[in-house]
Amino acid sequence: MERIIAVDQLVKSFENEEVLKGIDLSINKGEVVVVIGPSGSGKSTLLRCLIGLNDITNGKISIEDVNFTNEKPISKSARIKMGFVFQHFNLFPNLSVLDNITLSQIKNKIQTVADAKSTALELLKKVKLEDKVDSPVTSLSGGEQQRVAIARALALHPQIMLFDEPTSALDPETVKDILNIIKELAHTGMTMIIVTHEMSFAKEIADRVIFMDDGKILEVDSPDNLFDKPQHQRTKDFLDKIIYM
Numbered sequence: 356m357e358r359i360i361a362v363d364q365l366v367k368s369f370e371n372e373e374v375l376k377g378i379d380l381s382i383n384k385g386e387v388v389v390v391i392g393p394s395g396s397g398k399s400t401l402l403r404c405l406i407g408l409n410d411i412t413n414g415k416i417s418i419e420d421v422n423f424t425n426e427k428p429i430s431k432s433a434r435i436k437m438g439f440v441f442q443h444f445n446l447f448p449n450l451s452v453l454d455n456i457t458l459s460q461i462k463n464k465i466q467t468v469a470d471a472k473s474t475a476l477e478l479l480k481k482v483k484l485e486d487k488v489d490s491p492v493t494s495l496s497g498g499e500q501q502r503v504a505i506a507r508a509l510a511l512h513p514q515i516m517l518f519d520e521p522t523s524a525l526d527p528e529t530v531k532d533i534l535n536i537i538k539e540l541a542h543t544g545m546t547m548i549i550v551t552h553e554m555s556f557a558k559e560i561a562d563r564v565i566f567m568d569d570g571k572i573l574e575v576d577s578p579d580n581l582f583d584k585p586q587h588q589r590t591k592d593f594l595d596k597i598i599y600m
């Protein structure tokens with residue numbers, strides 16, 4: 356199996372507070388990894404370090420065997436290999452659906468305006484929003500906005516998709532739509548790291564589940580093992596607290 360991401364003793368501090376305390380992680384191409392863990396355990400920070408939204412304090416991140424460290428931050432060429440979907444969508448509120456999806460390709464001269472538009476239309480069909488092309492994103496529901504955010508991330512043809520609690524700001528009926536889109540992506544062989552507490556979803560699609568606690572990876576296992584036979588009491592206590600399955 357071909358490795359796509361390697362994280363080696365990653366440390367991230369804010370001011371004097373160590374938030375990631377030596378993370379080791381290796382992810383293969385096509386793998387779907389779900390990250391769970393209590394609030395403040397460092398899940399978002401880990402994703403943000405991977406995509407270069409947070410700099411690294413210590414340790415090393417390799418993206419397709421190119422190394423990044425404190426002295427050598429994640430490069431733009433590595434960054435555009437990754438699509439990021441946030442909990443709160445993070446769309447450009449003053450732009451239409453179409454412009455949200457095409458802006459970055461046009462600005463970064465990745466595609467011509469015409470090609471960017473046709474890519475966007477294709478993706479909007481995939482997320483079933485083709486009738487909203489010209490709508491301002493602010494007129495859309497939360498679930499629709501998240502579908503735009505997914506289309507926007509996919510428009511850059513990423514090799515890796517990172518999702519940070521993509522459904523936790525949505526109302527229950529729309530959660531399934533978004534999870535189904537992510538499931539379809541998983542079936543195309545996309546490498547994905549997904550922070551989510553949707554346990555039955557995780558059980559269905561994850562190759563591995565990571566439990567983070569207090570800036571560390573406490574436990575990594577198959578979903579069946581991690582959910583049904585956690586090795587650590589801390590994992591068990593966490594799972595007992597959240598409603599699942």
Ligand SMILES: Nc1ncnc2c1ncn2[C@@H]1O[C@H](COP(=O)(O)OP(=O)(O)OP(=O)(O)O)[C@@H](O)[C@H]1O
Nearest residue numbers: 369370374392393394395396397398399400401520
């Ligand atoms: N920009 C920042 N400046 C200072 N501290 C930060 C910053 N970002 C995150 N932190 C701190 O880092 C710790 C980990 O935060 P992080 O957002 O990664 O946790 P999380 O596991 O994603 O939590 P949640 O489940 O609530 O989203 C928290 O204590 C948080 O307050």
Ligand SMILES: [Mg+2]
Nearest residue numbers: 398399400519
């Ligand atoms: Mg978070």
